[in-house]
Structures are given as C-alpha cells and as structure tokens.
Amino acid sequence: MSKYIARRLLLGIPTLFGISLVIFASIRIIPGDPTAVESDVGAAVFTEEQQQQLREILGIDRPLHIQYLEWVGGLLRGDLGESFVASTPVIEIVRNRGPVSLQIGVMAIAIGWLMGIPLGIYGAVRQNSAGDYLSRFFAVLLLAVPAFLMGLVIIIVLVIWLQWRPPPIYQHFWDDPVVNLQMTLGPALVMGVNIGAVFARVTRSSVLEVMSSEFVRTARAKGLTERRVLTGHVVRNSIIPVVTISGLALGGLIGGAVAVERAFLVPGLGLSLVTGVNSSDWPLIQSLVFLYGVSFIIVNILIDISYVFIDPRIRTG
C-alpha cells in the first residue's frame, strides 16, 4: 500500500509540473496588466512611468523563465507569493478561505450521499414503479436547475418573507458552531442536492447493473432475503462509480463553487479566484489554480485507495 501511494504521488509530479506551466503561461497570455488596475476608484491612476516602476517592484518586468523559476522555487518552500491587490501572502488567503470551501464541499458531498444513494437504490429496487419515476423526475429537475439559482431564490425568499439572512461574517465551527452552520448549511444544501441528483442517477444505474449479475442471482437462489442480497452484495459492488464521482466533485468543490459562494456571500476560495482574475492578480491566480491541482491529485489518490477497501479484488501491487 505504501508503495502504491508513493508511486501515485510520484506520478503526480509531472502532472503538477504541467499544471504549473499551463497556468503560468495562460495568465500571461490573456489580456490584462496588473499595473493598470486601480484599486481605488476615486483616486489618481499611475502614470506610465509609475507603472513601469511598479512592474519592476512586482518583478513582472523580468524574463518569463526567471519569473517561473522564482514562483516554482517559492512553491517548493511553501511560499505562494503575495497578492498584488490584497498585499497579503496568498498562503494567508488560503488559510482564511480554504477551510470555508473545504467545509462546504465536504458537507455538500455528505448531503449528496445521504440524499442520492438511498434514492438511487430505491429507484433501482423499485424499477419502473411510481416511486422510481418520481425520484428520477426530481433528480433530473435538480440537475437542470443551476445551484446558484437555487441559492439566490433561497436568499430572496429568506430576506423578503422571513426578513432573515445568513450572517455575512464567517466564523469557524469551533469558534461559533451556530453562526458557522447558519452560513454554510445553505450553500452546502444547494450544492448537496445538486450533487445528490447525480449520485442518485449513477447509483440507480450501477445498482441495476449489479442486480442483474450472476452472483446476485446465486445469492437469491441460496435463499437470502432481498434485503440481505441488497445490503450484503449489491450495494458494496455498485458503490465504486459513486465514490469516483464523489472524488471528482469534492476536488471541484474545494476550489469553491463560485456562483454559489456569490449567491450566499460566502468568503470562499472561488470568489477569491474570480476577484484575482478580474484584477490580474497573477500570484493569486497561479498559486490558487496550482493548489486546486494539488487537491485534485490528493483527493483522487485517496479515492483510488478507498477502492482497495471497498473491493478486495482490487490490488495495489
């Protein structure tokens, strides 16, 4: 197992190298000069001379390969650079906002599991029943409605009808669990039901496939109850696709679901990235995107490891 993990981590290195090159090059190709951005709308702007001065100070007048090597060198030391606009180390921004996105992501996956897997199993077991049609209908409906739209509607309903809005200032769960949940439950729920709809569909088709397997027929023939067949044989064998999708979804959610964060005013990494793109905040953009790459790799390694425990037939050697 440890060899497997080590091998996967080593394989991740060229992936990360590729990500770093692509993101570094991309943000320097797209239009937008960091020195041209005003952070104070009402004040004077920089003159051309000052802009050149600023480029020197920010180090963006140096050759591209030097900039790249400096950035990568910083990454290896754990230094993600400093945001041009916020004048704050990127690592501090990640430290402040990363837990928010991570918590919401994990909650969303959990909600998705709690909703989607039972629904999917039910639909498969009661295939073509009224209940199955109803569950498929809601799954498709939840897939069709964008999560951020759901979020906006919820906020508007809360504000106008109940005159209540989730608190706008984030508190960690261990500091104030009530405020924390008031703020994170909304976006987690909205994204959770959206993901849960996907889980429901995938679970249903996976369960149907497994239920038609010979070993399931054998189990039934042995006289096992349907419940025992389901819980002992079917579910475990059909869960792998769901786990795979969970990993992909979690990796994306850690990066922050921008539109949902925007709807709920949650200070997550997604909004940070959008702000960074708007401001041509190169250190912020490239370091955050790199971190997303790292998180995707780690999450997928964890998913791959989990396969071993779910399905003993899978070996890591």
Add this chain to the structure above:
Amino acid sequence: MSEEHETNGRWFDTALSRRNVLRGGVLAGAGLAAAALVGCGDDDDDEPAATPAAATPAATATPEPTPTAMAADPSTGMLAAPGNPKRGGSVTTSYWARLGNFDIYHGGHRGIMSQAYDSVVRLNPLDGLKTVIPALATGWEISPDGLDYTFSIRDGVQFHDGAAMTSEDVAMSLRRHIALGEFADGGEFAPGENNRLPSRYATQLDYVAGANAVDANTVSVKLSTPRGYFLQMISAPQVAVYSEQHIKADPIDLTADAAPGTGPFVFQEYRPEELTRFTKNPNYWNPELPYIDELTMLHTVQWADRANLILGGQAHYANIVPKDFYEDRESFADRAGVAQHDGTGASLTFYLNNVKPPYNDERVRRALFLAPNRPGLIEVYSESMSLAGSRWVSDSTYSATPLDRIQQIVGYRGEDEEAIATAKQLLSAAGHADGFDGGTLVTNTNQAHSEILAPAFQAELRSKLGVSVVVDPRDGSGRTDQLNNGGAEGFDMVLTVHFRAPVISEFVTGWKDAIRSGGARNYGNYSNAAVDELINSIDEELDIDAKLEQYGRAMDMLDQNPPFYVVAFTKHNAMFSNDLKGHMEEIRGFTEEGTWDLFWLDK
C-alpha cells in the same frame, strides 16, 4: 456671476482668500426635486470660516439638521450628530471597497482608512459636505497670493498608541503624501529600492512645494502656484496623518501593518477581501465622538447583496445600492430607507482614440457628439442606475450649466434632426459620407454597461450615421488594459467611468487628468492647446466669476472639438436601516467615502 450659472451652486473653497464664499444649495436627496440654488452670493469677509449653508429651495425643503446644543461647533471641528444620539452598539456597513493595504500613500482605500486616520481638515457632514472645516488643524491662514497656508495644529491629540501628535507628524505625513522625496533621514525617494508601490496621489499635488513644521503647533505648506481647492484636496479622506516615528521607521512602505492613527476608530481586524473591523477610540480628540463601540465594514461587491444584507438585518448601511431599491423604498420603509445623491463625480464616458483614424479627425468626433440622443441614452441606462445629465462637469458643481440651458444646446437636445444633419455633413466632409467601420467598443462585463448602454450607443451610431462598432465586453483589467493602449494601433472606443474629478466641486481637477494633454486619464491622447491653456488658467484662477467665464469658454470648445462622449454623471443610492442615525444621507451632497464618526444606533 453670469446668469446661466446662478442656479447652480456647490461650495467653493471656503477658506479661499480668507473668506467664506458660500454657495448654498439644496442637494438632490431622496424624493426632493432639484431645487434652485442660491446664486452667486456676495463675498462676505465677515463670515466665519465654516457655517452650515442656508438652503433656499425652489421646491420641497430639506430640513437642516439641528446640531446638538452640547457639542456641535463645526467652525472648530467639534462635531456632534443631530438629535439625541445614543451611545453604544455595533454597526455593520456593506461597502464596495476593500482596504487593500494599510498605506494610503500606496492605495490603502481611503474610505476605510478614514475611520482610523484624520487629516488637517475635513468636509462638514452637517451641511452635506458643502464646507471645509477644521479637523487636526484648529484653523488656518492663507496668504493673499494663495501660495502659503499656515495651519494651527490642535493640542491634545493622541495616536492610538498613546503618543502625542505634533506638528512634525502632520508635516511629514503631508510631505510623504505629496512625495516630495524629503524624509527625516534626508533620504531621497528611490523607486526600485526597498519599496513596493509608487504613490497614487503624487500627480494630484504636484503644485505643492513644501510642508514644514514651523513650531510645535504650526505647519506651513507652500504652493508653487495657487489653487482655490487645495484644502479640499487635502481634506479627509484624501490624506492620512501618520506619526513621524512610523514614517521614519519605513518612509516608503507602511502597507503591511496598521500604523496608529488619530481617528475615531482603531483597527482591530482585517480579513482581506472580506472585512475590516474597528473599535471605538476612547481617547479621540473630540470627546463627543464616536457614539458606537464597534464598526465592521464588509467588502460586498454586488450592489444588490448590500441591500439584501440591510433588509435581512445583517448590515446597517450601504453607500451604493441598485436604483430598484430606491424606487421601491416605500415597500420596505418599515425597515430601511434609501437616499439619492451624487456619486463620486464619475461619469459614463465613451473614450475615443484621438490618434487613430477615423477618430483622430475632429469632424468625426464632433459628428459623434451631435448625432446620438443623449437624453435617450440616459433614459435607457437609468433603468439600472440613476444618472444626471450635464455638460463636461458634474451637474451639482457650481460650474455646471443649468439643465434647461443645456437642453437648448445642439448635441444635448435629444432627437434632433438638425444635429443629425450637421453630423452627416461633417462625416461627409471627412470622407465618410456613408459612415465607416468604427472598430471595437470595449466595455466591462457589468451588465448595465455591456448589455444596455453600449448596445444603445452602438445602435445610435449605426442608425444615424452609418457608423458600425462591435461591442466587446472584457473583465476589469482587460478593459483597463485597453485604455492604456491609446496609441495609433490601440483601442477604438472604450466605455468607462474614468472621467471624474478628485475634487468634485472643482471639476477642473478632473479635466487636468482626462482632457489636458498628457493627463493621467487622457487615454485617448486628446490634445488641444487652447483647451489646455484654459484648463491651466482655471486651475490657478482664484476669482470665481473669472473661473466661471473660463469654464464656459472651455465647455464651448469641448463641444466643438470633443475628446470623448460623455453620457451623464452617476448618482448613488445609499441605503440605511431605520435604527441607524447620524449618516446624514438626506442632506449628503455626494459619496464622500469619509469618516462615519457620527453614526449612532437608535435602540
């Protein structure tokens, strides 16, 4: 004063020539009709330095706030909120700006910095920001030639760390702000060496020759040429006074940590892109203020979110919310109010590249000026944001042409067959009888810009002149990048809000940037020697009648040879919960982004 200007009034520098030249006026506020304003009153040498303006409305009156009997004395800088303010509580505001860093010299946002830092003077919130009143200075003298300002510095002021403020703190802060390159250690400002960001304010104060502490209570500032608006330029929140000690420790860069200020609030917490939190300064030099114990300024980008925070009881104040909330204010009047006033003096402007064909031809620019239906464009855009039609300056400045007069001028009259015919003749003379390919119209991705105003302007140009442009929405820096690419191969047309004035009341400060040759915001490289000469003359002129005459001539020239197309100037709608008092929104003249030391909670 010429008749055409008598119905416009804003203040003029009240300390100019040691007299109070008051331009009383009722400012646009919620539900108020634009009132006729006091005309050019006679100068009165005996008036005190700052007196609340007497309103002479033509329509509905705005009640003047009644300062509390106890403490309010604007002429000494000792302010107090009207009514019977209560003490205590925590106020949350929802604000568009983010702090950025702690150095106002390097772009630390002044609207947030101004809670913790003072300047020598400030604008009086009790009269709607019409007059300049003392703050860290108790008074000032101006030499007859307008070149020497002598400030008497207030005694007993402490920085937040307990250190006493001296005249040297003030002088050094001013020098640093002006970037004269002279610091206590004798070092020169050396770009590229151990510094981080150049000053954004240096070009605004390039006429200041020096600022020095004369003695323990006196600071002398010398100008190389007179400026009638100098005090407004250095009023809070434009300037922050830091301690000499902190400046000496790092003359170049105070961005990283909050240096102690003298302001009514003390920095407590800063979360980048999220919020800045302050607590009350118990040793503030005005013992009456502040009333609240804590102030939290949330960084909220979207306008509607700010309003929703107030309606949801999560915030008390937002200085800019969508126009919809202003129009629907009756529906939630039990919870909150909305007031309307000038914004930050910004305008919606289509910049043209004056060095790139065909816009380098004056006749083409004049044609583009004449043909579009300006009132129609304003009406279309006003679905999303309030605008005020004006002519080259913000409508509420003393130099603005009255609206009824503007509407008689060709190019401002709306659907005008005569103007369109003239425009076509001009295009024909310029070799574009059948119109031309106008290139790309860059805008930002703000929906009101990219999906309403830009397409409307595009349609006007196409239908009336046969000029075709392609609307190209770009995010933030992408659009700004275009503006900085104004050469012969650069942009064609850009819709932006960059034509504005640092001192709204003296709009020549904006002309210097955006219209004068070589100005920092003259992105289209407009160059007109006659206009330049007038701008310089207006900038240095101290006599108001002479200024107004020159403003008028300059506007005539700009109409004939325009650098860009100004649609209108923006209005802001500020929203506040009913329990928040002391915001003065009903009489506020414009979005100051200043100190909220008069806020109090009525509960």
